[in-house]
Amino acid sequence: MDRTRLDRLLGDVDTDGYLLDASQDDANQLYLSGFTGPDPFLTLYADGEIHALVSGLEYGRARTEAAVDTVERHADYDYEYGGHEERYDMYARFVREKGVESVSVPPRGPVGTADALRDRGIDVVVDGEDTLGEVRAVKTDEEIDAIRDAQRANEAAMRAAESLLAEADVLVDPDDDALEPGTLRHDGEPLTSERVAEEIEVALLRHGCALDETIVAGGAQAADPHDRGSGPLRANEPIIVDVFPRSKATKYHADMTRTFCVGEPDAAAREWYDLTERALETALDAVEPGATGEDVHAAACEVYESAGEPTFRTDPETETGFIHSTGHGIGLDVHESPRLASGAGELEPGHVVTVEPGLYDPAVGGVRLEDLVVVTEDGHENLTEYPLEFVV
Amino acid sequence: MDRTRLDRLLGDVDTDGYLLDASQDDANQLYLSGFTGPDPFLTLYADGEIHALVSGLEYGRARTEAAVDTVERHADYDYEYGGHEERYDMYARFVREKGVESVSVPPRGPVGTADALRDRGIDVVVDGEDTLGEVRAVKTDEEIDAIRDAQRANEAAMRAAESLLAEADVLVDPDDDALEPGTLRHDGEPLTSERVAEEIEVALLRHGCALDETIVAGGAQAADPHDRGSGPLRANEPIIVDVFPRSKATKYHADMTRTFCVGEPDAAAREWYDLTERALETALDAVEPGATGEDVHAAACEVYESAGEPTFRTDPETETGFIHSTGHGIGLDVHESPRLASGAGELEPGHVVTVEPGLYDPAVGGVRLEDLVVVTEDGHENLTEYPLEFVV
Structure with a gap:
């Protein structure tokens, strides 16, 4: 403090x-x-x-x-x-x-x-x-270190999730009528959102973190940013994994999202991923002292808008496209000041924010990428080391 | 509802x-x-x-x-x-x-x-x-079933904790000067409160429960009912394990406490355990519709008082003896109405309460035993199946 x-x-x-x-x-x-x-x-x-x-x-x-x-x-x-x-x-x-x-x-x-x-x-x-x-x-160096440490635990959990997906095989012709072709299987069982979330949460516990909730959502479920995901996951479609643990020792949070695809994404999903990666990079570039949260949000929106995707700026009523703000402060709460959104004020050194652009449409699914950064005297430092890789 | x-x-x-x-x-x-x-x-x-x-x-x-x-x-x-x-x-x-x-x-x-x-x-x-x-x-049958299911998960977690303690060996002459003789060891490492808590929490996750906090406290730490415990555990002294998970699916809680001792408890600890087991049984016997929360609390207090142990009834200022209430309602919150304490009102069918007498003194340590019961039309049903066994 x-x-x-x-x-x-x-x-x-x-x-x-x-x-x-x-x-x-x-x-x-x-x-x-x-x-x-x-x-x-x-x-x-x-x-x-x-x-x-x-x-x-x-x-x-x-x-x-x-x-x-x-x-x-x-x-x-x-x-x-x-x-x-x-x-x-x-x-x-x-x-x-x-x-x-x-x-x-x-x-x-x-x-x-x-x-x-x-x-x-x-x-x-x-x-x-x-x-x-x-x-x-505005965080002290000690608080920033606490958030950085929590993000390391978060990365271990994300690796556990990615491994589970990478190890899964694909049911081409399931003998169980309840399962669609393309369902992922692991250890002889359909691989569900719940199973991946459990693995994430166990990894977090092993790294000294507690958890609130975890999002592992594929297909149409991923098109609702608040859907936590449930049931069997499928190949060839984006799966959003969003993890926001809290360190038991320090009580500070981390937050990261990756989107994975087992097998081959279709052209629309591939384009969405590339666009979202560009939106992430562009928004990150905009994070510096003196810039406003609105500036950072605008940077992400412009990438999407110039590709013809709707945002709340072009259509406040839209239910598809980029339908949330670009990010939020994080610390003892998962969501705290400052916001990266329309109307949000100036960033200061010591602000720790997530940057999380995404695209959503039940017809395609959802893609979201989220890094965690601290505003420094002359720009920002990314506290996230986990790579960006779509196909696993 | x-x-x-x-x-x-x-x-x-x-x-x-x-x-x-x-x-x-x-x-x-x-x-x-x-x-x-x-x-x-x-x-x-x-x-x-x-x-x-x-x-x-x-x-x-x-x-x-x-x-x-x-x-x-x-x-x-x-x-x-x-x-x-x-x-x-x-x-x-x-x-x-x-x-x-x-x-x-x-x-x-x-x-x-x-x-x-x-x-x-x-x-x-x-x-x-x-x-x-x-x-x-006042809970419906569906709510009672949710609590019962959470208590089953809780018992799996308690078994994991008890196994870890039972498997531990005792360091008679540690080569590490930081460790006292009598320290428990598991897998070649000192067995800590944190390690046991982690095992409990992983078991809960595997059984569909989230968790708030877990108490694994031995020695003088166990003499403070709110101490969560930390550091290496030791043989021949009571270790309090208090677990209160929440089902992720139903959001209802369970709650259970057992006290274990690896090796041989001394006479004082043994006497405390027997007394507390009697206080638990006597208080449970008092749980029925029409009895008040104060009656149940009195039943536990009388067991302790007749053995010469201080309670808040005999000495409101005491810092040793039975220094908390006998129990609390449980449901969507870990602590809710009704209370089992001085001044508490009548129990009704559908009330779900914990019964958790205990004794505390830094010179001896702490002993607490806690079951979870539902008030029925003609008495109560104990939702807890886990045995009472001190020495593991």
Whole structure:
């Protein structure tokens, strides 16, 4: 955490302090407190200091692990497993004891706590700018290393997936009527999206990463960017593999997408792949300090548009073509600031973003390629080493 | 979902409707909408109907998958990637079009949305009772089967952990000075908490489960119920293994704890284990409809107290002995209603709860045993088949 940047941005809010009521599941909480508490706890930033309030069960661990200036426990406020109102009384006293009469909270902070503090005379203002999210967007070298390490684990998982596909043979004339000709087979069984995802997830675990979800989608499934994929995979059509693990140790994410084809893609799929590889390279070239997220998105869109493919810029209603933004920031959350999209602002050194152009149409399938890069003083560094190869 | 129960409880709130703004990460949202949306979306219960509002990207999947009466998309309100205020305008119109002028929201719903709706003239009231949580507490047969299936996967993972411990040999005189005599070794390497946890997590993946975190804690680490454990494990002392996976398909959790000892536990640890096994059996015997969560907790406490061990009932400040509640409901969340603790209310058929007494003291270590049971019409059914065996 860059404390100077934190002090500058949080010191600028129009209230006496910035208050979080969340567990470690909330990226802002994890960032500001540095503490992996499984149950919601309070963190208050005020006057340049960070204060945490945790339960007795968490107190010992919080004192050792939390990256805050003070840690207090419920017992310090004579609260012991009481009702909701008593808990809110404690929260109000905790805030007031820090000399704070007004707090900013993130838009997705809990309304129960906000209303309860208001009832107790503390002014609670929603921070529509999500200031902490903006603080988090610029990473320190240590955070960048954590993301780089997670991307190495991600590459091991991608290799496991690619190997499984490369080893598969193709059922020319299946004896099972439920299987179409062209179905992939591995170890005598139809090779399914679920089986490839399992192999990816086991590889990630072996490399110290947990996972949210994994996308292994072929054929028409790949034409829906949010479809995770299911059932047997087939030869001669693009298979999108999108993996976004989280390091268990650091809690930082990585993200990468490759598109593979077992056998021979048809001409349309081949053209889409080449176009998407060009869109990726062109968009990557545009990533540098001072460029906007909109500039990078435009670079990808122009490649597609000049080839006659629809984008949201040429047709906001289109359901085929390039139908999502070019990328997103990544860190403690898989999706965070900054965006690479229409209307997105200037890139700064330390921003870590994915660049992920793609094309979608149920008639062809889907192709997407995604690298992970950090904005540097004079351009960017690609944190992804995995090669781009379509046919396996 | 038991729609009658839902209608009865949600129909009782003092507002026109019940509103959720959350992603699938929120158990209430997953329950009410039946939709696994990765980004926050709205679900409104009003007049006995459930309405969802999702983005265009999710619309197709939501129409197929969501268990709601109507699905609308942002475009139906002419909203397309606009700013925050335009988004909130859309939310207010969505609510008003259902004839709703006042909504109840859960305490942990987002304050940004609540305040924005208030600014637009809609009354937003915090539901301090967490009514949806109470609806969720009573499970249907289908939900119980989902939890039972997850517990089967959990047992496979526990077997993997137990095997690893049983296969380990004991370093009597380690040549590495960093290792104490008594350290466990497996495959030529010191057997660590992390290694056992990895094996558990791989087994869970192989059985269709994802995982949050896993506790494998020996020695003094086991004396802190929230310590996940790290570093080499040792012989002749209790090792707590607590696993709480989630089925990827159904999203329901299981939960089980066993305590193992490689070699010979000392007399104190042996006594603790026997006492805890008795506390488990006694507490299980108390689980039936009409009994309160407090009754079940009392049953466990009495076993410990009559053996002279401190509990929160005899000493609210104690840091050793039985220092947590006896159990918790489980379902889409690992911890949900009802509680088995002081002040907890009546158990009903369909409640699914863990029963997990334990003893803790850094001087001895920790022992905990946890089964998962469902309250039936005339008692309870234990969903756990894994044996209780201390020495492996």
